[in-house]
Amino acid sequence: MTTDPAQIDQVRRFNRTVTERVGVLHDHYLGRDRPIGEARLLWEIGEDGRDVRRLRERLGLDSGYVSRLLRSLEAEGLVKVEPQPRDRRVRTARLTAAGRAERAVLDGRSDELAGSLLAPLNTAQRARLVAAMAEVDRLLTAATVTLDAVDPDHPDARHCLRSYSTELQERFDTGFDAARSLLPDPGELRPPHGLFLVARLHGEPVGCAGLKLPPGAPAEIKRMWVAPHARRLGLGRRFLTELEERAARHGRDVLRLDTNKALDAALGLYRSAGFQEVAAFNDEPYAHHWFEKRITGPLPDSAESPESAESAESEVPWA
C-alpha cells in the first residue's frame, strides 16, 4: 500500500501537538513528588496486586530495575511484596493502605490532566475533541492487534474457544453445546488439516478463528469469535481477509462457512465481505445460513470497496 505524504504530514503534526501538549501537562500534574517510573509501577500494580513478572512484562522493564523500584516503594510503605503460595519463586506485589491512597492521588491528578485539556474549549468543541480522540484511540488500538497461528490446544486458543461457547450459549435461542455441534475435534484445526488464528492485544487473547482445509474440498471458517471489548476494531474483517489469503495459499479457490441467525452483525459482515448465501452444505445443527465466496489469491487491500468501509467495524463478528 502506498503511503500518502499528506497523511504522513498530518500524522507528524498530530504527534507533535499531542506529545507537546499532553507532555507538558503530564509533567505538571503527574511529575511532581514521585519519579514516573515509580508512579507507573504503583499504577500497574493495581487494586488487586500483580505478580512481579507481569509487572516487568507490562512495563517492558529490566528485572533488576523493577526489583529496585519495588524496594523503594516498599521502603516508603506503599507496597508489600510476598511470594505467591502456589509457586514461591514468583512474588506478588500488593498495595498497602498508604499505597492505595497514593494511587488514588495519581488517579485524581490524571483526571485533572484530562480536565485541563478540555477546560479551554466550549461545549461543542469538547464534544468534537472527545469524539475524535475516541476514533484515534480505537484505530491505534486496532493497529496493535496481532494475528498469530497457534495450536488449538494453546492456552490462549482454549481461552477463546471457551468464551466462544459461553457466548453462543447465551445468544442462541436453543443454547449451545459444543459436543452437539459439528467439528468436535480440535485436531481438524491443526496442520495439516487446518489452522487456528488467535488475535492478541497487549499479549492478551481477544479473538480467534479456525480454518478447516479438507483435502480436495473448499476451505471452511469455523469458531470465529471476537471478545466484547475488542469489537468495532475491524477485527472480524481482518480475520476474514487473513483466512482468505491462507486458504488461497493452500490452493483452495472457494471459502465457506455457516452461521446462526442470532448473529446478525456477523451476517452483515459476511455479506459485505463478498460472501454469497448458498444452500446448506453440511448438517450443522446450529446453522441457519450458509455462505460461500470464490477467492482468487491474496487481495491487494481488504478495503478496496469503500462503501463497505462503515460496516467493516460493525459489532459482533462470529462464524
Next chain:
Amino acid sequence: MTTDPAQIDQVRRFNRTVTERVGVLHDHYLGRDRPIGEARLLWEIGEDGRDVRRLRERLGLDSGYVSRLLRSLEAEGLVKVEPQPRDRRVRTARLTAAGRAERAVLDGRSDELAGSLLAPLNTAQRARLVAAMAEVDRLLTAATVTLDAVDPDHPDARHCLRSYSTELQERFDTGFDAARSLLPDPGELRPPHGLFLVARLHGEPVGCAGLKLPPGAPAEIKRMWVAPHARRLGLGRRFLTELEERAARHGRDVLRLDTNKALDAALGLYRSAGFQEVAAFNDEPYAHHWFEKRITGPLPDSAESPESAESAESEVPWA
C-alpha cells in the same frame, strides 16, 4: 462548565493509548544513536539557525543545560554557535552541512514513525485515523491559544495591525488605507477609552481585536483579525465572546461593529453569534454592513446554540 466524567475517561484512554503507541515507536525510530535532548535541539535549531535564548524558551530547558548540549553538538561538528552581530551577548546556533544532514536523517525517521502508525491499517481506516488526528490536532491547538489585553503599541499588537492592513488591502476591491479609515488613533483602543486583545499561539501573535468604549455609548469592535494559519480554530468566536464579556463588565449593554462586504466568512460569524444587521451608525468609508447585539453580561458558554457550532470554525473572521 461541568466536566463530564465520561469525557474525562475517554481523554484518559486516549492519553494512555497514544503515549504508549507513539512512545514505543518514538524510542524505536528516534531514540537510536543520539540522546533525545540533542535530537530535539538539532531539530529546533532548524534550517536557518536560532538564538540560544529562543532555543531555551522553546524547549523549556535550563540555560546551563542547553549550553552543554550545544557544546556537545559543536564537538561533533553538527552545529556552530556565534554571537549575534546586533547584540553580542546573544549567540545564534546554526547547523553545519553535517548538522543539516543529521537533521535530514531525523526527519526521515519521523516520517517512518508516522508511516508505521498507519501501516497496519487498511485504506478506509487510514483515512479515518488521519481525519481524527487532524481534528484532535486542531482542537488541542485551539486550546493553547491565549488571549491577552495589551497596549496597541506593543510589538505583537503592531505586528497584527500591520498584517490586518496588508490583508484588507489585498481583499477589498478598493484597497485599504488605514489613514482614510475611521479610528486612525490607536489611543482609542487603550484604557480608559478602550482595550486591545492579542491572541498568541506558542508565544507568537496570531490574531487581534480592539474594543472601543466611548463614554455613554455602545461598545464597538474594531480591527479584528486572525492570522491565516490560525484560522478554523474558533478564534473569531472566542474574540467575540471575550469582548462581549468585557463590554458588559464596563457597563455597556450594546455591542456593535461595521464590516466590509468582501469579508463573507466574518459576516457569517457575526450573524451566527447573534448580531443583527442595522442601519449605518458611522461614516466608515470601507464599511458595507453594520451590526449590533444586545448583551446581558457574561454568558455561560459561547456554544449554547449547537446549530451554530459548525460555523464557529468558519474561515477568515475580521471586523
Next chain:
DNA sequence: CCCATTCTCTGACTAAAGTCAGAGAATGGC
C-alpha cells in the same frame, strides 16, 4: 534425588537529563 530451568534479587556500573551558583562579557540607560 538430581539437574536444568525459572524467578527475583543484589551489586556494580553507565548514560541521560537536569539543577544551581556563580563568572565574565556585552549592553543600555542615565
Next chain:
DNA sequence: GCCATTCTCTGACTTTAGTCAGAGAATGGG
C-alpha cells in the same frame, strides 16, 4: 563612564532510568 541588567558559559552537583552479570531460592521432570 558607571552600574544594573541581560545573556551565555563553566564547574560541581543530583536524580532518574536504566543495563549487566551473577547469586540464590524454588520448581518440575525424569
